[in-house]
Amino acid sequence: MSQLHKFIFDGLPVRGMLVQLTDTWTEILRRRAANTEHGAYPAPLLDMLGQMTAAATLMQSNIKFDGSLTMQIMGDGPVKLAVVEVQPDLSLRATATLIGVLPEAASLSHMVNAHNQGRCAITLDPKTKFPGQQPYQGVVPLFDDHGQPIERLSEVLEHYMLQSEQLDTTLVLAADVGMAAGLLIQRLPVQGVGNLAGSMVSRENEEAIGRNEDYQRIAMLAKTLKSEELLTLDADTILRRLFWEESITRFEPLQGANGPRFACSCSRERVARMIVSLGADEAHSVIEERGELEVACEFCGVQYRFDPVDTAQLFVEPTRQAAPGSSAH
Numbered sequence: 001m002s003q004l005h006k007f008i009f010d011g012l013p014v015r016g017m018l019v020q021l022t023d024t025w026t027e028i029l030r031r032r033a034a035n036t037e038h039g040a041y042p043a044p045l046l047d048m049l050g051q052m053t054a055a056a057t058l059m060q061s062n063i064k065f066d067g068s069l070t071m072q073i074m075g076d077g078p079v080k081l082a083v084v085e086v087q088p089d090l091s092l093r094a095t096a097t098l099i100g101v102l103p104e105a106a107s108l109s110h111m112v113n114a115h116n117q118g119r120c121a122i123t124l125d126p127k128t129k130f131p132g133q134q135p136y137q138g139v140v141p142l143f144d145d146h147g148q149p150i151e152r153l154s155e156v157l158e159h160y161m162l163q164s165e166q167l168d169t170t171l172v173l174a175a176d177v178g179m180a181a182g183l184l185i186q187r188l189p190v191q192g193v194g195n196l197a198g199s200m201v202s203r204e205n206e207e208a209i210g211r212n213e214d215y216q217r218i219a220m221l222a223k224t225l226k227s228e229e230l231l232t233l234d235a236d237t238i239l240r241r242l243f244w245e246e247s248i249t250r251f252e253p254l255q256g257a258n259g260p261r262f263a264c265s266c267s268r269e270r271v272a273r274m275i276v277s278l279g280a281d282e283a284h285s286v287i288e289e290r291g292e293l294e295v296a297c298e299f300c301g302v303q304y305r306f307d308p309v310d311t312a313q314l315f316v317e318p319t320r321q322a323a324p325g326s327s328a329h
């Protein structure tokens with residue numbers, strides 16, 4: 001069963017989280033494999049999307065925020081887009097768009113940063129918004145301060161956390177066909193350094209924030225965790241092996257209905273709204289050509305079909321609806 005474990009290092013300004021997505025992740029893969037148009041993810045893309053899924057779950061769980069967290073990589077290589085969306089209750093979905101074929105051992109930059117134009121965006125969309133409020137979005141490039149492509153997703157996200165949350169974070173991420181997993185170690189916010197979303201931190205500042213012996217020691221221990229260990233050992237064993245010299249307090253793991261799990265938020269109504277936004281001409285020309293409108297959800301694979309009658313109704317509906325408050329009672 002998919003699990004998320006939270007823990008703190010007693011008396012130190014450091015906290016941690018470990019996620020192991022099993023059934024949640026295999027459900028995402030199963031639905032993709034069942035998609036006759038795209039087929040299963042090739043290994044390097046599966047690895048990248050799995051790491052994103054684990055990381056987005058950790059990040060959603062790490063912030064106190066009542067809204068969805070969406071992690072997107074907009075690629076300039078064969079992988080055009082990879083998206084993970086995690087709700088505050090840790091239900092999540094993920095998908096990726098691949099054009100063409102990937103070599104067996106494609107690197108991160110080969111997939112999404114072929115021309116150094118790839119970007120990673122994190123969007124926080126509050127559940128309840130005041131009028132005109134936009135979701136908050138932070139974007140980081142997939143290259144380092146010297147313009148060199150970054151080959152590890154964990155490094156891209158560590159950079160994001162430092163830049164937009166001003167939090168020192170260490171991530172270890174891994175995925176295979178059976179699991180997507182991640183370990184997050186974070187230094188608790190420094191007093192006086194606010195969480196000014198989107199604000200830039202100077203390099204001197206980054207170093208000042210990074211100067212903390214306890215955090216550095218624990219981060220270094222975390223970095224010794226190998227992908228294979230993260231994907232095969234249970235949480236107890238991992239934490240004991242890594243931090244046996246540290247005193248940690250663990251919390252009740254989040255699992256089942258309280259833990260990470262697959263769920264898609266698509267609906268026929270949403271698809272209908274999307275069709276309406278395309279316009280009547282576009283919709284009717286597809287109907288003329290194919291006899292019906294068929295839209296498949298990229299996340300869960302559910303097919304939504306609109307025959308000519310359904311489609312016609314989409315465009316007359318608003319005028320036939322009763323005005324608000326004019327119910328028969």
Ligand SMILES: [Zn+2]
Pocket residue numbers: 264265266267297298299300301302
């Ligand atoms: Zn769906």
